Amino acid sequence: MKKRNKSIAKRQALVGYMFMLPWILGFLLLTAYPFFYTIYLSFHHVQFTILGWELSFIGVDNFNLAFLRNPLFVPNLISFVIMQATYTPAITVIAFILALLLNRGIKGQSLFRAFFFLPVIVMSGPVMNQLMEAGGLTGVDISEMMLYNMVEQFSPHLAAALEFLFENYSAVLWFTGIPIVLFINGLQKMDSAMLEAAKIDSATGWQILWKITIPVLRPIILVSVILTVVQLAGYTLNPVLPMIQSAIFDTVGGLGLASAFAWVYSMLVLLIIGLAFVLLKGPKDITPQETKRRARAWNER
Secondary structure (H helix, E strand, C coil): CHHHHHHHHHHHHHHHHHHHHHHHHHHHHHHHHHHHHHHHHHCEEEEEECCEEEEEECCCHHHHHHHHCCCCHHHHHHHHHHHHHHHHHHHHHHHHHHHHHHCCCCCCHHHHHHHHHHHHHHCCHHHHHHHHHCCCCCCCCCCCCHHHHHHHHHCHHHHHHHHHHHHCHHHHHHHCHHHHHHHHHHHHCCCHHHHHHHHHCCCCHHHHHHHHHHHHCHHHHHHHHHHHHHHHHCCCCCCHHHHHHHHHCCCCCHHHHHHHHHHHHHHHHHHHHHHHHHHHCCCCCCCHHHHHHHHHHHHCC
């Protein structure tokens, strides 16, 4: 009987690997190989001659050119970090609020969910470019508002980030489609026993939100943040991507310099993802006993 169970388990595992085989091959050929080959190119000077591509090892000269002799690379990286620090929290918070509203059992909530997810399907990269060129994503001008002027006096960089955020609020809503679906899925799968235990202990809706809902959805918040960071890394308004694309055809650096740009940029994105993981990593679940304890502690304040 044990041998038969092991045979069935091996057969099921083989079937699972067969289903995953196209993705594994695609990942190795289209993602892993280009990624590591880019690292290799970043240490070489690449030229296209009549004999084909010629590579000559130059060490870290491409990185020195990127950081020390290129006046735009570091400022563009800083602008990208500011964009991530502005967009990612705004997208996550807006998506979470919309998911709470769409999960309250209102009439036509399925239709509203479809409306919020529709831009993810329709608005691809070329469509976004056309809308941007036509001014269809232009938002509110906050440069004359008193709050904006106060923030600008405190930090011009933060004020510029806020202005950029409000000018492109349509794009922010575009990025909320998938996080909304993730949050709704998490809200619908919450253990009703935890909510009932909190209500029995006289916990208010605000207390349930901060002490139960958000801690339970912390893993989904982490996934949403990581997804948003990756999406913004390939966003059209990202100042680093056009620089990498133009460096590919540059006669001075070519593919070597562009590979150095891409490698540093990838490490920066991974660093942001790691920071998000450290800040948002928490307990996987909360037991009903822990829920009661938190509700009592909150009521005793």
